[in-house]
Each structure stands twice: as structure tokens, then as C-alpha cells.
Amino acid sequence: MKNLSELDRVIHEPARLTLVALLSSVKSADFLFLLKESQLTKGNLSVHLSRLEEAGYVEAEKTFRGKIPHTEYCLTAKGKSAFDLYRKNLGSIFNKKKA
């Protein structure tokens, strides 16, 4: 039970976990890519990205592509290590249950 409580609650939420997993293998991705891949609504996606930004796991960079505003998101070093730790903890929970 102790292991379960050690899981990072910011990442543990399924929508945020999907976003962190998507961002973990790229340098950055824009809002549209995350919207399409996560299949969240725009509002939901914004809320979850803000939550990840508040935790310091994600950084946003606002630029312009022509005249259109363009926001790219990337995982910070803190976010990467939190994601790695989350996966490790999750794995150890299942391994203990098997043993």
C-alpha cells in the first residue's frame, strides 16, 4: 500500500499520464498534436497542461507560424525524472504483486 501512495498524483491522472508519455519521446509538440493524440477536448487539454506547468513538469513556448499563434510544449528535466520514477514505481508495484 505504501508503494501506491508513493505514486506521483500529478502524473497518475490518466489524461496527464497520456500527455507526459506523448511528450517523453519528443523534444516538443504543439497543442494540435496533443489534442489529436490525447482525444481530449480543448478545454480539458488546457486544464491538464496548466496543471503540468504548475508542477514544473511541462514548459510552454508561444510563437507564431506566419500570423497564426503557435504553442509548443516540452517536458522539463523535472518532468522527465518524475515520469521515469512513476514508471519505475508502477513496475515495482506489479512485480511485488506477482512475487
Add this chain to the structure above:
Amino acid sequence: MNTQIDTAIKRTRAYWFVDGFTEITMGGMFIVLAGALFITRNTSQTPFLSWFLSVTGEIIVLKVLSFVLVVLALWWLKDNFTYPRTGFVRNQISVPQIFIIFRNVILFLLLPITILLIASLFITSTDNVLATMPVWFPIGLGLVWTALVVLAGEWMGLLRFRFIGVVTLLTGIAVGIWQSTLGLPNIPANAESTIFQSLLLESIDRTIYSLGLILVIFGITLLASGLATFMRYRNENPTPYSEDV
């Protein structure tokens, strides 16, 4: 849960191949390279060394040029078609990483061929290795490319790469078998240098022809796979993303 995380990671890695443009442009490049190989075959009586150097030079120039064209075409297609529909992803590749990938690819390409060559030297003489080159080269190349394609497919979770791999392997084997049924140049021991050179030239010429055939079929397979992927992508994303949808 970990499986779903892995799926999300693989989907992001495969984003470069989501629209089929990469396969279409690369397939086109392979077909052009194969065409160049067929055109530059030594049909004239040009001395071997000057012919070989000119072919190598032309192929390198063409390879670099077509690669630059592929990159520019991809850049334009993605910018105008893919990014407005399904978004933009910046990959995690820095300059030192590109060199590491390049080194690994070179090692991966050269290692099996070197092993094949060394193994052949233990079994037969050098002359026989050169004479049988039209047979072992396509089979070896088919094996190496299959391994590369299948490994890349597994890394990105793209099942269609298994199909491309199988076609490449079968092509390599079929070309090798076909070349062996045509009969191989028999290089006699203590042959005069002119006879040796003409037999060697025949062997190299047939190997280049085999390479051209593999390139054409590999290119066509990539093109077909890319077109099928593009049709599916276009059906799923007919118009650019809009706030009103």
C-alpha cells in the same frame, strides 16, 4: 498501464511516418538511384578503373542531390499538409546524436557484409568470392535491410514495416537465386590479367544490376506503402483543423 504508455510513446515516435510522405519520397529516391545504376552500367569498353570511379562519383553526387531534394519536399509537404491537420512535433535529435545514429547505421550495414566476406574466404578462394558476388550480395543486402526495416518498425510500433521487411528479404533471395540460375563467371586459376579483369567486370556488372533490381522493388514497396498510408491519413483528416469543428 505500462503497455498503454509504451503505445503512446511509439505513436509519437512514428509521427514522422503518419502521413506516408516519408515513404513516398524515399521510395522515389530509391527508384531514381536504381535508374542511375541501370544507366551507368558498363556497356561500353571503358577501362574498368575509370568506369568504376565515374560511377561511384555520379552515384554519390546523385545520392546527395536526391537526399537534399527529399528533405526539401518533405519539409514543404509536412508544413502545408500535415501540420495544419494533426499538429507539429519537434524530434529529439541533436547534432551529436545524428553522428551516433549515422555511425551505428554504417556499422550495421558493413558488419554483416564483412562477416559474409570473411566466412566466404574460409570456404573458398578470393576468386570464387568475387565470382559468386552476384548471388551473395543481394541475399546479404536483403537480410541487412530487412533487419533495419523491421527493427525500425518495432521501435515505432509500425506493423506495415514488417511487410516491407518481408518483401525486401524475399526480393534479395529471389534475385540471388535468379543470378545463380544464370550461371556464374568461372575465374580459372592463373588466368591472364585481361581475362581475369573481364570476368571480374562481368561479376561486378551483374552485382550492380542485382542492386538496381533490389532498389527498384524496395522503392516501389515503399511508394505503395506510403500511398496507402497517405490515402488513409487523408480520409481521416480531410481538412485542416479548425476552431469551429
